[in-house]
Amino acid sequence: MATDNAPPMDEKAKRTRELLASFYSTEASTAGRAVPVSPSRVATLDSINSPSFDPDVYMNLLIRKTNLEGLLHKHVEMAAEIKNLDTDLQMLVYENYNKFISATDTIKRMKNNIVGMEANMEQLLEKIISVQSKSDGVDTSLFAKREKIEKLHRTRNFLRKIQFIYDLPGRLQKCIESEAYADAVRFFIGAKPIFEAYGGSSFQECKISSEETMKLVIENLKGKLYSDTEPIEARAEAVVLLKQLNFPVEDLKNKMLDKLEDFLLDFHKESKRMGITNTELDEPNGASIAEFSKTINAYRIIFPDSERRLIELAQDLFTKRYETIQQRITEQLSSEALMLALRDIWSDVSLMDQVLPEAALPVISLEASRGVIKKYITGAFSALLRYVSEALTGPQTSPKGTEEQRTLQTALESSKKAVIQGSMDCLLDFRHLLDDTFELVTKMRDLIVDWVQEGFQDFFKALNRHFLMLCGKIDIIKNRVNAAEGFRAEKVQTGLVLVLAQLSIFIEQSAIPRITEEIAASFSGGGLRSYEYGPAFVPGEICRLFRSASSSFLQIYITMRTQKISTLLKKRFMAPNWIKHKEPREVHMFVDLLLQELHGVGAEVRQLLPSGLTQRHHRTESTGSTNSSRSNPLREDKISRSNTQRARSQLLESHLAKLFEQKMEIFTKIEHTEESIVSTIVKLSLKSIQELVQLQTLNRSGYQQIQLDIEFLKNPLKEIVHDEAVIDFLLKEVTNAAHERCLDPIPLEAPIIDKLIQAKLVKNKEPNSR
């Protein structure tokens, strides 16, 4: 029917197809009727089942793509399929028709059944109404009796309660006997409202007796609380019970805490006494601390709200203990003892911490021990400073003269030793602080390292300041107040300045490297300080400090010495009237003073400084020959010539001579050698003489006197200073200056000079031989 559909019957075909599709929907997917067609037609064959199937296209495709045989085959196949479909359709129609007929039959039967039901329902309603009225009747008849029963029940309960109250004293007694205080308290509290309501009248007796019993209970509970032998839980329970009985527990608590405080006080006294008598205070302490912690623990459980007070107590205990340690630090405690004490406290602290973590005891004690250790370190450094300065100044107060010569050396040695030994001891001591495998220290390790480094830094700076102060060369502005009194009054010993100079060198060259090494070995790390400051101990800086200090000490020494010489020279050259000078009879005595002063310098310097002249021996030998000839022939020649010449040309000549001579480096850098210092002082002295002579106007005799003195000075000075050329040059400068400043510069004749010098030498020897 569907197959021979013409195209105009499109609407109808579509409906049919839809119906078919809805019927076969499941079947089509599983059966796949059209599958056997050749695979190249898959698309078209698929589309035969699809809603968009176009028969014309299908046909076209089929005709175009299939040969005749195929087409024929297809035709047969198709015809078979159509026949199949027609039979299926017919079967369906029949089946549906059968179903429809049976449904109509069923409906007909139902209609017949329903007609007789209405009468039955009415019967049922009547019966239900009668049941209800009967039950109402029963209810009203029973009502009065029920009320009565309820009343009776209430009375019975009340009677039971009264019975309970009457029994209460006895029951409580029984409870006490069996120590079931908890029950007793529960009973009593249960009875309490009744007592409160009727206690005045009917149950008075009962109330009184039970209250008495309860007092006994309270007493017992208190006793239980106070007794240390009871288990903590029992005590805590007692407190709870007491609290339930409205007993003033706070008072109890306070009393107990006061007791605890007293105990602590005693403990303190004891430990203090211990601390004074011996350092081994751990034994008794340990015991009492354990006890204390136990008590604290108990109290915590007993009085859960008493923590604050306990914390205070514990903190107080430990701060007091740290205080005692701090006090003992001032008494020069060794680091072992300090660590022992700290360790001791720490163990106590950890013990306490287990009991009372809220007190933050480790934090507090960390803080406190940090303070203690820091104080200890600074204390150690200040002690070291004191020690060094004592070593330095100690011998200076001892007798003078020949002994002082010895003491300069010993002062240097002892202070050297003091510096190095003291620092080493300090380091060793500090290492004890670190060596410990002690929890507290490991926490503070970095800090300690920093402190030690900082300590050394500060120590050396302080030492440097101290040195400067000893020289009276302290920064004037900074110590204005002190300086006002002591700046000038203080007479600084020249020897001390030298010792300081050498000590500074020693510190720079040996002490600092050694200490740096030590620090690097055991105090490296640190680095808690922020990086902008760099490491705490900067050996380079300290070295620089001491290097400059040592050279400035030398400078001070030289200044002090030359000042002394200058005054001597000034007295000599400023006082006489050189224009009216008398003829020279002998070498002036100032040369003795000058030489004596220079020898003094030499002796002092030689003690402490290396001579610093390797070719010294060689030099003295070589100069020996020229020493005998009194004066430089060239110079003599020049002077004699200049006698006849005009002064101006002489000046020119001396200038020329100076030009050709290599320019003398008079003011050279000072080195740390005897030679350098002595020669500097000599050079400065000779320059001073020259300047002083230039200020004068001389007559002939004055000139000759100076000439004589200078000639005399030549040999001894060359003995003192080995740089012969400079001395020659400077002495010549002096005689030149005298020559220039002389109205009538005629030099003494050589033989006379010789004679006078010899006379002086003989005279000088005399007192020595005497």
Add this chain to the structure above:
Amino acid sequence: MQGGSTGIVYGGLKYQARCIADVKADANNTSFLAGTLSLKEENEVHLIRLSPSAAELVCEGLFYHPGEIWDLASCPFDSRLFSAVFASGETNGAVIWKIPELYGQSNSPPLEQLVSFDGHPCKIRSILWWPIGKHDKVISIDEQNLFLWSLDCSRKIAEVQSQESVGVLHHLSGGAWDPHDRNTVAAFCDSSLQCWDLRTMKKTNSIELVHVRDADYNPNKQHIVATAEDETGIHLWDLRMPNFPFSELPGHAHWTWAIRHNPQYDQLILSSGTDSTVNLWLTSSNNSDDSTSESQSDSPTQKMDPLLNSYTDYENSVYGIAWSSREPSMFASLSYDGRVVVESVKSYLPRK
């Protein structure tokens, strides 16, 4: 420091010399007076002028002077007047000279003696003019006395107004007149610096136990004095606190001979020494202040080298230095061999 070849050299002085002075009253030129020190020859006073191009030093006038000149000071209000302390053999005296009109020719006309300071019992050491301007008083200092003269230039007379002996224990070597107080003069000797009140002729103040070779008041700050001491260098003092100096400078390798504050930049100090150098110092600004509390906090941190420059191009000791008051960045120095060197310190001036 670079060989000192920056200076302008004047080699016209034929003899040794110690004294050089700035001609303050000459407003048009930068000029200096230098006097020689020769025992046997005829001494000269040179009027040296810096050429306008500041390239060379020209001898503006050359005058013969009887006796060797130990001290020289130009009158601060008349450029043609100057004072000189001289010695000739045993004689010693001090005179105010008037430079004659030059009229172009420089054939060394004689100096005209205006006033002579007679009557000193000892060797006169220096003549002081009031450094700031016109003042009719002049001070002369000999080894033991202080004379205050009242000067009348037009009548060419000077009268002793008052005098005071400081005692035989002190050998005065010079003095400095306080530019802030015309009644105060500081006289110094070997062992102290003493301030005298000219009205009462009484000692008002003193700095003891210093070996003052030279002293100079700070022209811009009252009470501040710099002293040059032989061995111990340079100290700066506040006269209100004479017990200790508020600052010190290392000075010279040998004696520090002369010291001068710059007339304009009061932090600049010039010193000369017998080690043949002239040193230019910069004192820190705090120190020249009233030097109370704030200097304390600053001093430790201030490690700046106060020495700005050391002029070493000298063959001999330098005794004379003088700032030019007209050109405060210039100074003249005179070494003993008679060489005048004018240097500019412009490159070291503190930046404003």
